[in-house]
Amino acid sequence: MSVKVGILLSGRGSNMMALVEAARDYDIALVASDKPDAAGIAWARERGLATFTQSPKGIPKAEYEAAIHAALVEAGVEIIALAGYMRLLSEAFVARWAGRIINIHPSLLPKYKGLDTHARAIEAGDAVAGCSVHIVTEELDGGEVLGQAEVPIVPGDTPDSLAARVLEAEHRLYPHVLAEFVRR
Numbered sequence: 001m002s003v004k005v006g007i008l009l010s011g012r013g014s015n016m017m018a019l020v021e022a023a024r025d026y027d028i029a030l031v032a033s034d035k036p037d038a039a040g041i042a043w044a045r046e047r048g049l050a051t052f053t054q055s056p057k058g059i060p061k062a063e064y065e066a067a068i069h070a071a072l073v074e075a076g077v078e079i080i081a082l083a084g085y086m087r088l089l090s091e092a093f094v095a096r097w098a099g100r101i102i103n104i105h106p107s108l109l110p111k112y113k114g115l116d117t118h119a120r121a122i123e124a125g126d127a128v129a130g131c132s133v134h135i136v137t138e139e140l141d142g143g144e145v146l147g148q149a150e151v152p153i154v155p156g157d158t159p160d161s162l163a164a165r166v167l168e169a170e171h172r173l174y175p176h177v178l179a180e181f182v183r184r
């Protein structure tokens with residue numbers, strides 16, 4: 001039986017789309033978001049996927065996360081894939097799903113944890129950038145790295161041009177790493 005994956009996103013959801021398009025070794029049981037108007041949610045809904053949104057605005061973080069957790073459990077989710085989910089999960093949430101949350105990050109970890117990864121790589125004069133899929137722990141972008149892809153940084157690159165090149169690599173890397181991870 002296929003492993004049931006829940007995807008959390010905050011924005012356009014291009015990595016979610018790549019995971020959906022490549023779903024063979026796993027089923028996408030839920031696409032959830034902290035942003036009710038996220039473009040990725042509209043896309044998932046059009047595709048007939050189960051979706052759930054809960055804004056964190058005006059409610060305690062624990063209540064927000066409890067709602068997300070309940071929706072994931074209700075959908076039978078076994079593994080969570082973060083795909084451009086731009087909110088820090090609490091230690092309590094991560095503990096509940098220990099070892100079962102993975103994330104894609106747009107840098108070659110352990111380099112450039114956090115935000116503005118492309119600008120920082122260019123600023124540092126790096127010759128290569130890339131992306132990493134890692135297990136989520138309570139330490140920001142700090143868990144075991146499951147796979148990485150490198151892309152060159154070319155003369156004249158801006159954070160935007162580099163981000164676009166890295167994003168293409170993300171779309172190839174993430175489905176492959178998730179498929180391997182669910183077989184573990």
Ligand code: GAR
Binds near residue numbers: 167
């Ligand atoms: C991706 O580049 C992803 O690596 C990054 O946000 C973008 C989401 O794009 N994630 C992070 O920076 C996490 N800290 P998408 O919504 O089109 O998948």
